Amino acid sequence: MGERFVTRGFVGRREPGAGAGGSADERRRRTPPGQYLTDDFPVLSAGPTPRTPLDRWSLTIEGLVSEPVTWSWAEFLALPARDWVVDISCVTKWTHLDMRWRGVGVDTLLESIDLDPKAAFAIAYCDGGYTTNLPLADVLNNQAFVAYEYDGKPLAPEHGGPARLVVPARYFWKSAKWIRGIRIQDRDEPGFWESLGYNNRGDQWLEERYSGD
């Protein structure tokens, strides 16, 4: 790329977020490589915000399962849910510590079905056409949940409401907004960003941003 001209006096807005995360040392420790801390919750989007009315919303688990299962909004809310306080990192370089969500663990969702022995991948699909892919191993054992509340309030549409997937150990593009279902497959299927230059796995601690990282 060559020598880049440096603009006199420009530093950009990248100061560590105040408050969340404890001491400065602890905040640094919890910040993945290449990230900066923020207290904001930036709205990032690839398209218009879907607005599915709750009486038409459903969540489905299908694919290599004994029998597909679908929950209506009321049925989904009746599932055992819990609070999750997690650190979130976006590939656009912001990290927000101690984000407070409420939602249903993917483990809980999968309790309703039997997984085929060949099941290896979870493909999340969403209103608006977005998809993302994860190895099944990355969404089991308390590693992923479907959130319907953020910071004590119903999840806003521009942040993925009524419900979004959250996978804290991966870059936030894997936390699919407006999720409507998870398809269990034996083969992987790169999703919306994974199919155009982004890393298939997206582990922020290994800085797996782009394919080839």
Next chain:
Amino acid sequence: MPIDWQLATVTAVRDETPEVRSFTLGLPAWATHRPGQHVDLRLTAKDGYSVERSYSIASEPERVGEIDITVERIEGGEVSPFLHEVVVPGDRLEVRGPIGGYFVWEADLGGPLLLVAGGSGVVPLMAMVRHRARAGTGVAARLLLSSRGPDEIIYADELERLAGANDGFDVVHALTRRQPPGWTGYARRIDEQMLAEVLQPLGAGTRAYACGPTALVETVANGLVRLGLPPDRIRTERFGPTGT
């Protein structure tokens, strides 16, 4: 080439309103721009972190070798506070452009011309207004400018002077929040009724350009279509998150 970055030098800085400042940039690889076009600015920190923003060119192409950009200071923004608080004449900034073939007007396109702007949306339209004056064309042109109050009208004095030249150009102000004592002009946001009144003397052959916040631009575009303007005579530019 509009693709390449060049190093511009800030030669002058001028406050238009308390929150809006214009910068004159001397361009080593200046090329005639078309009124309505914009440039991209790139700022890079020592560690390589960089941001880019687009700014409409405020000046007319008849001014050779340099351009003006006009920047509104957005509270909490990453770039506009830097431009307002740090940049001084003598500083150099990376610039790319001019860019844009859609939202442009040149005198030989003719008129009548209706220019509608909200706040800093007036910037690209000002390039058109300034070009029109320099080109000496008598094309009928009207600027409908929505501002929050009299102190927030960008280019207020220059617009008054140009309108006073009596060459077929005039300005209609809408002051949405604060009005001076005795104000008899529009004191509300732009709506279809206002557009109808403003458009009426210009007639059916009018070309319209609208620029500003999304909501305003959509109101204007939809309103003008309902008033009978053919859609292909309406050009819009929405200020999304630019200028922050």
Next chain:
Amino acid sequence: MEERMALMRDDPAVDLTVDGNAIGGLLAAVFGADVTSSHGQCASCHTVSIVGTMRAYTRGPGIILRCPACAEVVLRIVETPGGTLVDLRGAAYLRLPGPVAPIGG
């Protein structure tokens, strides 16, 4: 289609979008020319639109340009350290400004 247009208009995040015109510099770097007044045909609804009027979503891992008529994705651009990826499957065609040099010429 009406519903999707209404969706784009009433979107709480609509102020985060810009026109193809606003990202004209990036598009010029990708295509080697100013394409803001170029025509592109949507592969979904076949509407031909001017690139400068397409709705651009720029705040995210990549740039998405959507058809102003049907809101489907026309163009995706991702800049990575290893190069820029362009997905044009959403466009039946993009007419770049001519002329193009003849083969062998």
